[in-house]
Amino acid sequence: QQPVQSPQAVILREGEDAVINCSSSKALYSVHWYRQKHGEAPVFLMILLKGGEQKGHEKISASFNEKKQQSSLYLTASQLSYSGTYFCGTERGDNYGQNFVFGPGTRLSVLP
Amino acid sequence: NAGVMQNPRHLVRRRGQEARLRCSPMKGHSHVYWYRQLPEEGLKFMVYLQKENIIDESGMPKERFSAEFPKEGPSILRIQQVVRGDSAAYFCATARDRLTGELFFGEGSRLTVL
Numbered sequence: 090q091q092p093v094q095s096p097q098a099v100i101l102r103e104g105e106d107a108v109i110n111c112s113s114s115k116a117l118y119s120v121h122w123y124r125q126k127h128g129e130a131p132v133f134l135m136i137l138l139k140g141g142e143q144k145g146h147e148k149i150s151a152s153f154n155e156k157k158q159q160s161s162l163y164l165t166a167s168q169l170s171y172s173g174t175y176f177c178g179t180e181r182g183d184n185y186g187q188n189f190v191f192g193p194g195t196r197l198s199v200l201p
Numbered sequence: 202n203a204g205v206m207q208n209p210r211h212l213v214r215r216r217g218q219e220a221r222l223r224c225s226p227m228k229g230h231s232h233v234y235w236y237r238q239l240p241e242e243g244l245k246f247m248v249y250l251q252k253e254n255i256i257d258e259s260g261m262p263k264e265r266f267s268a269e270f271p272k273e274g275p276s277i278l279r280i281q282q283v284v285r286g287d288s289a290a291y292f293c294a295t296a297r298d299r300l301t302g303e304l305f306f307g308e309g310s311r312l313t314v315l
Contacts, residue, residue, distance in 0.1 A: 121303065130292060130306040131244065176244060178304070188257040189234055189304070193243040 090115065092179045094192035101167050101199050109162040109195045111177030120153050120160040121178040123191075124171075131176060134162075164197070172199045203227065205295050206275075207307035214283050215315050222310040224293030225275040232296040233276045234304065235261075235268060237289050244292065250276060283314045 092113045099107050111120060119138050123131040135145075137153035137160060145151075149171075153160045164171055174194040206225040214220050226233055231252045236244040246260040250270040261268065265283075270276040280287055290311045294304035 123304075123306075130308050131294075131304075133303040133305070136303055188246050188249050188259060190246045191236075191244040 091190050092177055092192040094175075094177060094195050096195060097193070098196040099198070101197065103169060103199055103201055104166050107164045107167060107197060109164075109175050109177075109197075110159065111161070111179070111192055112157070112159045113179050115158070115179075117153075117155065117158050117179050119180045120151075121180075121189075122151055122160075122162050123176045123178060124173045125176065125194075126173040134175075167197075167199045169199050169201065172197055205230075205293060205305050205307035207291075207293055207310050209310060210308060211311050211313070213313045213315060216284055217282050220280040220283050220287070220312055222278040222280075222291050222293075222312070223275040224278070224295070224307055226293075226295035227297075227305055230295040230297050230305070232298075232302075233270050234294045234296075235276075235278050236292045236294065238292060238309075239289050247278070247291075280312075283312070285314050288312055288314045 092111050095110045101107055121136045122134040124134055125131040135151055148165045151162045174196045176191045176194050178191045180189050205227055208223050233250045235247040237247055238244050248261045248268045249257040253272050265281045267279045290309045292306055292309045294306045296302040296304050
């Protein structure tokens, strides 16, 4: 039931781009993206509710392909502040299961 | 508008003792989720509650763990007879609406079992 994320980790230089993928074997109603810095609480980035919907937040955007049950997070021209672990969270599209589960996380390190 | 409040932030217990972790949702939030996180690992779902009701506890161990969200007061995650393996950070997250709302996380309670 837990979504799958890839890659597990990525190392970038400032200014480079990255894509983080999230996929589920179950039909999804929504996908959330959160970022957690070491020793801190996860912080909400964005939510995607409709198939094909894309949202943006500064230089961070995301897409949601409802048919493929996938979402991707795009980080462009990365900054040092983007370092952290990114989690996708998913809510099932059927009536089975009420919980909200997160993927295992993708650790992003942005180097100067 | 105060954020999600969790206390205690740090808790040390000896094996066999009880741990009580509290979560006060943001104003207007009636949905509470509890997650457990081991160092360098992900957020593992434990339980989802909505005022006075446990909606889904499929992620919670059957023994020693319980959760409640009373009509008045904070949500409480209770761990009885703690063991070393219970050492972890426990986060609660709350939402106004289940299907469309973002989750707001508390700062977490870090439990250490000696």
